[in-house]
Amino acid sequence: MSRRxxxxxxxxxxxxxxxxxxxxxxxxxxxxxxxxxxxxxxAGVTAGxxxxxxxxxxxxxxxxxxxxxxxxxxxxxxxxGTPEERLSSFIFVNLTEPVANSRSxxxxxxxxxxxSVDPALAAIHREGYLSFRQELEQLLADFFVARGVxxxxxxxxxxxxxxxxxxxxxxxxxxxxxELFGEGELVAIAFSSIEALIGHxxxxxxxxxxxxxxxxxxxxxxx
Amino acid sequence: MSRRxxxxxxxxxxxxxxxxxxxxxxxxxxxxxxxxxxxxxxAGVTAGxxxxxxxxxxxxxxxxxxxxxxxxxxxxxxxxGTPEERLSSFIFVNLTEPVANSRSxxxxxxxxxxxSVDPALAAIHREGYLSFRQELEQLLADFFVARGVxxxxxxxxxxxxxxxxxxxxxxxxxxxxxELFGEGELVAIAFSSIEALIGHxxxxxxxxxxxxxxxxxxxxxxx
DNA sequence: GCATTTGTTATACGCTTGAATAACTGCAAG
DNA sequence: CTTGCAGTTATTCAAGCGTATAACAAATGC
Numbered sequence: 213m214s215r216r217x218x219x220x221x222x223x224x225x226x227x228x229x230x231x232x233x234x235x236x237x238x239x240x241x242x243x244x245x246x247x248x249x250x251x252x253x254x255a256g257v258t259a260g261x262x263x264x265x266x267x268x269x270x271x272x273x274x275x276x277x278x279x280x281x282x283x284x285x286x287x288x289x290x291x292x293g294t295p296e297e298r299l300s301s302f303i304f305v306n307l308t309e310p311v312a313n314s315r316s317x318x319x320x321x322x323x324x325x326x327x328s329v330d331p332a333l334a335a336i337h338r339e340g341y342l343s344f345r346q347e348l349e350q351l352l353a354d355f356f357v358a359r360g361v362x363x364x365x366x367x368x369x370x371x372x373x374x375x376x377x378x379x380x381x382x383x384x385x386x387x388x389x390x391e392l393f394g395e396g397e398l399v400a401i402a403f404s405s406i407e408a409l410i411g412h413x414x415x416x417x418x419x420x421x422x423x424x425x426x427x428x429x430x431x432x433x434x435x
Numbered sequence: 436m437s438r439r440x441x442x443x444x445x446x447x448x449x450x451x452x453x454x455x456x457x458x459x460x461x462x463x464x465x466x467x468x469x470x471x472x473x474x475x476x477x478a479g480v481t482a483g484x485x486x487x488x489x490x491x492x493x494x495x496x497x498x499x500x501x502x503x504x505x506x507x508x509x510x511x512x513x514x515x516g517t518p519e520e521r522l523s524s525f526i527f528v529n530l531t532e533p534v535a536n537s538r539s540x541x542x543x544x545x546x547x548x549x550x551s552v553d554p555a556l557a558a559i560h561r562e563g564y565l566s567f568r569q570e571l572e573q574l575l576a577d578f579f580v581a582r583g584v585x586x587x588x589x590x591x592x593x594x595x596x597x598x599x600x601x602x603x604x605x606x607x608x609x610x611x612x613x614e615l616f617g618e619g620e621l622v623a624i625a626f627s628s629i630e631a632l633i634g635h636x637x638x639x640x641x642x643x644x645x646x647x648x649x650x651x652x653x654x655x656x657x658x
Numbered sequence: 659g660c661a662t663t664t665g666t667t668a669t670a671c672g673c674t675t676g677a678a679t680a681a682c683t684g685c686a687a688g
Numbered sequence: 689c690t691t692g693c694a695g696t697t698a699t700t701c702a703a704g705c706g707t708a709t710a711a712c713a714a715a716t717g718c
Contacts, residue, residue: 215682215683215697215698216696216697216698218682218683218684218695218696218697219695219696220683220684220685220694220695220696221695223695226695240552241552242466242548242549242552243465243466243467243548244466244467245552247674247675247676248675248676248677249674249675249676257696257697258696258697258698259676259677259697259698260677260678260679260696260697260698260699261695261696261697262676263676263677263678264694264695264696268676268677269675269676269677314551315551317547317551318548318551318552321544321545321547321548322544322548324540324544324548324611325465325466325541325544325545325547325548326465327541327611328537328538328540328541329463329464329465329468329541337611338612341611341612370620370624373608373616373620373621373624374605374624374627374628376604376608377601377604377605377607377608377621377624377628378600378601378604378605378628379604380603380604380607380608381599381600381601381602381603381604381605381606381607382597382600382601382604383604384600384603384604384607385596385599385600385603388547388550388560388564389561389564393596397593397596398596398600401593401596401597401600402600404597404632405597405600405601405628405631405632408628408631408632408634409627409628409631409632411631438667438668438712438713439666439667439668441665441666441667441712441713441714442665442666443664443665443666443713443714443715444665446665449665470704470705470706471705471706471707472704472705472706480666480667481666481667481668482667482668482706482707483666483667483668483669483707483708483709484665484666484667485706486706486707486708487664487665487666491706491707492705492706492707
């Protein structure tokens with residue numbers, strides 16, 4: 213029974229590793245599998261160290277949730293190109309790897325199931341949600357301006373809600389049962405639904421492979 | 436310290452009560468809050484009785500999940516009226532009480548977060564999902580036939596996926612942040628999205644109050 | 659009526675949990 | 689050097705967990 217070898221790390225490193233280990237544990241075994249011992253084990257430290265960096269287990273879960281939200285939304289921010297390209301990329305990014313996969317969903321659902329129970333998580337969630345939707349609202353506003361359509365904040369809000377809903381739902385379906393769908397099928401559905409919703413065609417993202425792929429799928433029901 | 440009074444119940448009653456208590460516990464405190472003691476307490480019995488009716492805690496959770504799925508989908512089955520009315524009701528029912536509320540979401544998310552971990556739950560989930568989508572596919576097929584549009588299974592499958600996604604997403608949004616939306620707003624968004632998607636207008640359900648309500652909302656972005 | 663069975667309660671057990679604390683390690687300041 | 693001190697490990701603790709089993713209560717069969 214030898215002692216675990218002592219290794220000092222910077223605070224940033226340790227916190228990052230511990231949070232990452234927490235997410236891994238949740239993804240692999242659900243929230244119940246994320247015990248301080250499991251987390252510590254996965255991070256290669258002993259359980260006591262967690263309490264040295266986080267006031268309680270609740271706190272590390274909250275931090276992990278923040279990281280997860282950031283990871284799920286960061287790809288959708290910082291998009292570049294014309295308003296149309298950005299809107300198009302926004303749709304695409306949210307329905308493909310690395311945002312859309314079963315691990316993301318497991319993590320997301322685990323936290324969501326506690327959002328209505330834990331006020332701290334609820335606050336984190338709401339902030340993430342509003343920021344995501346505002347991003348989308350701005351994207352839509354820019355899109356309409358670029359198309360020469362009059363500004364209309366109410367319309368943009370409603371469309372953002374609708375689009376967010378559609379993206380969430382298709383993301384969900386893809387994560388839950390991705391193997392039931394053809395490659396690019398969900399993206400194609402998203403494009404055609406959203407085009408229909410906002411009443412304007414949207415060019416696919418520049419990636420030509422993907423482009424062809426879901427444009428093909430699109431034809432399935434846009435005959 | 437008096438003994439809890441002895442009360443015999445039928446097997447059906449007991450199982451129902453215990454499952455109901457399980458769902459209550461999960462809704463109130465998440466999966467982690469659904470311990471055998473908590474469940475028994477809520478059902479007004481002692482913990483040992485659970486093992487008398489269910490082989491293990493896992494089993495009672497599985498049964499509870501089945502009940503939840505049934506409850507979330509039963510309203511959407513057994514719809515009557517013309518194909519159009521049934522399709523319309525399907526949309527409406529899935530986005531309003533009692534299907535759409537925060538309790539439903541908490542329960543749903545709690546189980547979903549374990550679907551990827553627990554194969555038994557995964558099987559229950561898949562069955563419920565496929566049955567739901569097939570229901571929707573049939574509804575769409577009937578709708579098109581009634582409209583005099585040629586049958587097309589591939590189209591119906593794709594549209595069912597898309598519609599399912601849209602409904603899931605809007606359901607999610609409504610459950611998570613219902614108070615951010617006006618009454619009937621999500622329903623209106625659903626109708627306009629789906630009408631646009633399938634390329635046909637859909638009459639609202641017969642309930643005139645609801646009708647007016649979301650038709651008003653619809654005008655917000657269908658100006 | 660009495661024995662049997664079965665639904666139910668009560669208690670106990672071994673284990674895991676989050677947390678607290680004690681012991682140890684190595685760097686840094688003096 | 690050596691002395692502190694902060695990061696880390698190891699150990700301990702009380703509480704709660706799922707489960708097993710024994711004790712009890714009321715129907716049921718004869």
